[in-house]
Amino acid sequence: KNEVEQSPQNLTAQEGEFITINCSYSVGISALHWLQQHPGGGIVSLFMLSSGKKKHGRLIATINIQEKHSSLHITASHPRDSAVYICAVGGSNYKLTFGKGTLLTVNP
Amino acid sequence: KAGVTQTPRYLIKTRGQQVTLSCSPISGHRSVSWYQQTPGQGLQFLFEYFSETQRNKGNFPGRFSGRQFSNSRSEMNVSTLELGDSALYLCASSFSFGGYTEAFFGQGTRLTVV
Numbered sequence: 001k002n003e004v005e006q007s008p009q010n011l012t013a014q015e016g017e018f019i020t021i022n023c024s025y026s027v028g029i030s031a032l033h034w035l036q037q038h039p040g041g042g043i044v045s046l047f048m049l050s051s052g053k054k055k056h057g058r059l060i061a062t063i064n065i066q067e068k069h070s071s072l073h074i075t076a077s078h079p080r081d082s083a084v085y086i087c088a089v090g091g092s093n094y095k096l097t098f099g100k101g102t103l104l105t106v107n108p
Numbered sequence: 109k110a111g112v113t114q115t116p117r118y119l120i121k122t123r124g125q126q127v128t129l130s131c132s133p134i135s136g137h138r139s140v141s142w143y144q145q146t147p148g149q150g151l152q153f154l155f156e157y158f159s160e161t162q163r164n165k166g167n168f169p170g171r172f173s174g175r176q177f178s179n180s181r182s183e184m185n186v187s188t189l190e191l192g193d194s195a196l197y198l199c200a201s202s203f204s205f206g207g208y209t210e211a212f213f214g215q216g217t218r219l220t221v222v
Binding site for chain 2: 031033035041042043044045048086088090095096097098099100101
């Protein structure tokens with residue numbers, strides 16, 4: 001069993017829809033990261049969470065430490081949001097463990 | 109503030125050769141981690157350096173090595189390249205505050221082994 005599980009693996013949405021990507025992990029962590037990777041591109045860190053909720057523009061990330069679960073929400077999705085979204089968890093040792101990623105496609 | 113800089117961005121090498129990749133972290137960050145991304149395995153941790161010392165290592169063969177200099181810049185080296193080493197190699201620089209760690213990623217070096 002992978003230490004970090006993401007769902008869904010693939011997600012197709014229409015522009016304007018509300019999107020949720022989930023991440024569950026099985027190890028103790030000090031922080032959880034949500035990352036975005038466009039095709040052929042590098043990785044951008046969207047959020048780093050250790051508790052509660054963070055919001056940046058149309059993106060919202062939440063984490064429940066007790067349930068070992070995090071969600072990434074995108075409100076009013078847009079075709080430029082199309083990318084792979086990756087959940088990564090880290091302990092105090094700076095080593096990140098990654099989920100397999102969720103491929104999001106937003107159609108106009 | 110400059111981001112994490114990786115060089116080169118693209119590289120083509122032949123089987124059996126060796127390669128050196130470079131990563132310059134964000135100024136003030138002392139931790140640099142390296143990751144390999146392949147279509148089959150996804151992102152996997154290679155190793156992490158802090159103040160010129162390797163603190164953590166992933167499950168990769170000894171052909172993969174790295175080092176960190178006093179200015180925190182890091183290099184990773186892969187010797188005796190194999191076709192399966194073709195991947196995107198990412199580095200991240202990190203800093204800790206209040207017990208939490210935030211990581212910033214470079215654009216990566218895409219290595220193709222032919």
